[in-house]
Amino acid sequence: MRILVTGGAGKVATSLRTRLAATGRVLRLFDVVRPAGIEGAGAEEVVLGSLTDPDAVAAACRGVDAIVHLGGQSKEADAGEVLRANALGTYHLLEAARREGVTRIVLASSSHAAGFHVRDDDTYPDGLPAGVPPRPDSLYGWSKAAVESLAGLYADRFGLDVICVRIGLWFATPPQNRGLATWLSLDDGARLVEACLSAPSPGFRIVWGVSRNTRRWWSLAEGEAIGYHPKDDAEVYAAERIAEFGEPDFEHDPELTRVGAWWCDWPLAQRMG
Template structure:
């Protein structure tokens, strides 16, 4: 059956890695971003929409004829409060409202680990890893904006019956960066597996899952992802010797940069590194 998926942030690095992995017969990817996305080998049928998430009319038009949404667009790093609220919170509101008006019910929403950044590893309380649906504890204004859109998603599920899976994404990179990535890496292939699970899980309602691979040193739970059919295959441990040679042996139980969900983002003074 033909399927059209709207991907916001279609020119970004995550969408660029996803496009060939989501290509399938009968599937069209509609890519929305403020700039046209680059050409990528191996992609299938694609449509380009150049628009901003804060343009409600353009977002509503982009949702016309769409079967599902993969929402990756927005401000992706720390910024002033007005900017993270305009792009992330208000932009997501425009998208969910457009989905509601088009009776479009299936959405994967890219949240972030930074929505829960100040939570700390606790093997005694959570031997199978920190649950994905921990209450928000944002580590930055950016993390605050992601916690805000999780709450907004819950509203649209409860009030309007949408199915929205919020993914608290770890380090989505081709290879795990630095030592932190040995625990929190999400490989591009597992990222695509997770997106497919979010698109196909039967009637999920509102869910929060970690965006993380099956890493040996992982201390975040996979149970919530497995409940929607996400079974990651990749393990950052294959890169461990290389990372340890460069950065030293990590201590994920005591080092605050490694045993907090948000890592060193928790130490940013507000207003710095923007």
């Protein structure tokens, strides 16, 4: 099985590479720069190019069985940049996948596509559903909402199986107090990607990229429906985080009760700085 990983030189892809390694599996890494530490014996391949170049994307998709799409703009930027890198880049990828007959795609969306949704335990006692309508908190989040919409189009029109992951904080350890609720561990991130790759005929889905955190208030039901069963809990870091940042209030603090946290408040110029 050959899996194309876009953004192959990035931090998330780097953490996934060893975790996705398996007998009979080849990872094709696509990025504008060469990833470090390429494995030998054909376990990894490199294709250099940009998501904004449709010919390069088409070449990267040739002969692959599935795609894990991590590439694009990962931070706030002006509208032209986030739409070019994320929306247009994803269009090039989905179109190339369709033409090449690649039907299984995992797309990195973001919690910021739903940033203005708030914690509501009365309405959602099992956690905020992953498929709540987009409420982006930034131009970056808007571009990720566009990616989700485009993925739905390709699933409905062309029958692709596309799972969009609204990623929380995908780090080795949970950053800040917010991470006590929204952390996605490196191992759980790999478990989630594996579930997305192996779920039978998922069609179009949206799932949260989050671990089984004690203070989590996002739903795990959508992930569990495709076989994602996270094992890690940010609570093991709670004492350390509270000592550094103070006791968090996940019921009233708007930085902790909104999906997008402070992204909902920052002036655009500050977010872009």
